[in-house]
Amino acid sequence: MMESTRMPSFLSGVERDPLDTDFIRMNFRSFVQRGILIIMVVNPLHALVLWLNHSAWWQLSLMAMFIQLPFYPLCGQQRSFAVFLPSVLALFSMVAVYIWLFSEHFGSSAGFHYLIMSLIPLVIFAGRIGLRLKVLICLLMAIGMFMAELKLPGTTTNSMSTEALEQLRILNLLICFISISMLTFTHFVTVSRIQSKLQYLAAYDPLTQLVNRRRMGQLAEQEVLQSRRQQYPLSVILADVDNFKMINDRHGHPVGDVALQHVSELISAIARDTDSCCRWGGEEFLVLLPHTNLQGAIQVAERIRQQVAATPLNAHDLELEMQLTLGVAMLMPNEKLAELIKRADTALYEGKRASRNCVVKSDPQSS
Numbered sequence: 331m332m333e334s335t336r337m338p339s340f341l342s343g344v345e346r347d348p349l350d351t352d353f354i355r356m357n358f359r360s361f362v363q364r365g366i367l368i369i370m371v372v373n374p375l376h377a378l379v380l381w382l383n384h385s386a387w388w389q390l391s392l393m394a395m396f397i398q399l400p401f402y403p404l405c406g407q408q409r410s411f412a413v414f415l416p417s418v419l420a421l422f423s424m425v426a427v428y429i430w431l432f433s434e435h436f437g438s439s440a441g442f443h444y445l446i447m448s449l450i451p452l453v454i455f456a457g458r459i460g461l462r463l464k465v466l467i468c469l470l471m472a473i474g475m476f477m478a479e480l481k482l483p484g485t486t487t488n489s490m491s492t493e494a495l496e497q498l499r500i501l502n503l504l505i506c507f508i509s510i511s512m513l514t515f516t517h518f519v520t521v522s523r524i525q526s527k528l529q530y531l532a533a534y535d536p537l538t539q540l541v542n543r544r545r546m547g548q549l550a551e552q553e554v555l556q557s558r559r560q561q562y563p564l565s566v567i568l569a570d571v572d573n574f575k576m577i578n579d580r581h582g583h584p585v586g587d588v589a590l591q592h593v594s595e596l597i598s599a600i601a602r603d604t605d606s607c608c609r610w611g612g613e614e615f616l617v618l619l620p621h622t623n624l625q626g627a628i629q630v631a632e633r634i635r636q637q638v639a640a641t642p643l644n645a646h647d648l649e650l651e652m653q654l655t656l657g658v659a660m661l662m663p664n665e666k667l668a669e670l671i672k673r674a675d676t677a678l679y680e681g682k683r684a685s686r687n688c689v690v691k692s693d694p695q696s697s
C-alpha cells in the first residue's frame with residue numbers, strides 16, 4: 331500500500347521543520363529499529379546482572395524485551411506513518427517507564443537514569459518534530475536525569491549490595507556510551523553516503539553518465555589555467571547530433587534517449603583517458619582535449635564523426651543511422667574559456683549550415 335504524502339490531521343498542529351525531508355524520515359526509521367536491536371541486547375544484560383545478584387527484577391527486564399520486540403517490524407520503512415507514529419510513541423513511553431521503574435527501585439547508584447542520554451540521538455534525528463520541540467524534549471530529559479542523579483535513594487526492598495549496584499551503574503554507563511556511539515556512527519555513515527550520491531548527481535548527467543555542463547565548466551577552467559602555466563596546447567570539440575528532433579518526433583523520446591546514450595558511449599570510447607567528455611546540452615556534447623593542438627583535435631573529431639556514422643543504433647527493433655556535426659577550436663593565448671567554446675560553437679553552426687555530418691575547425695585568424 332502506498333504511503334500517504336499528506337500529513338495526518340492529528341499532526342497538523344505540529345511544527346514542520348525545514349529539515350524534515352524524506353531522507354531524515356527514512357533515516358529515523360532505521361534509527362528506531364537500531365534502537366530496538368540495542369534494547370534486545372540491553373535487557374538481557376540487565377536481566378543477567380540482576381539474576382546473578384538474586385534480584386527477581388530480572389524477569390521484568392526480560393518481559394520488557396519481549397514486549398518491545400514486536401515493535402521492530404512496525405517501525406519499518408514500508409509501514410505507513412499512521413502505524414509508525416503510535417508505535418514509536420508507545421516504544422518511547424515503554425523505555426521511559428522502564429528507566430523510571432528501575433531507577434525508582436534501585437536508586438541512582440544503579441545508573442538506570444543514565445540510559446536517558448542514549449535517547450538523545452533519537453530525539454535529535456527525528457524528522458517530524460520541530461527544532462524547538464527537540465530542544466524542549468532534550469531539556470526535559472536532562473532535568474529528569476539530573477533529578478534522578480540527585481534524589482533517588484532506591485527502595486529498601488531491592489536488597490542489592492553496593493558492589494551489585496556498582497556493577498549495574500558501570501553496565502548502564504557502558505550501554506549509554508555504546509548506543510550513542512552506534513547511533514551517531516550510523517548517522518554519519520548514512521550522511522556520508524547521501525553526500526557522495528549528491529556530489530555525483532551534481533556532477534554527472536543521469537542519462538549518459540557523462541559529466542554535466544556545470545562540472546565540465548569547472549574542469550575546463552582548471553585545464554585552461556594549467557595549459558597556460560605549463561604551456562601545452564588545449565582544444566575542444568563541440569558535437570551536435572544532426573536532425574535529432576526528427577528521431578524524437580518519429581520514434582519517440584525513449585528512443586531519443588537511447589540514441590543519446592549510444593552517441594555518448596561512442597564519443598567516450600574514442601576519447602583518451604586524459605580527455606573529458608560532457609553532455610553540454612540536449613543533444614550537444616563537449617570534449618576537452620588537453621595536450622592536443624588543432625590538427626590533433628580535428629583528427630579526433632573526424633574519428634568520432636566516422637564512428638557515429640558507421641555505427642547505427644539498434645534499439646526497440648529499429649536500426650537507426652545517426653550523424654554528428656562537430657566544431658573544433660584550440661585555445662589561443664589570453665583567450666577565455668567562454669570565448670574558446672563560443673568559437674567551437676560558431677564552427678559547429680557553420681557545419682550545420684553547410685552540409686551537416688562534417689567537422690569544421692575554428693580558424694583563430696578569422697575570428
Ligand SMILES: Nc1nc2c(ncn2[C@@H]2O[C@H](COP(=O)(O)OP(=O)(O)OP(=O)(O)O)[C@@H](O)[C@H]2O)c(=O)[nH]1
Pocket residue numbers: 537570571572573574575576578582583584585586587590611612613682686
Ligand atoms: N529524447 C531526448 N531528446 C532531447 C533531450 N534533450 C533535448 N532533446 C531534444 O533534442 C532536440 C533538438 O532539436 P534541434 O535543436 O531542433 O536540433 P536537431 O533536430 O538536431 O537539428 P540540427 O541540430 O539542426 O541538426 C529537441 O527536439 C529536444 O527536445 C533528451 O534528453 N532526450
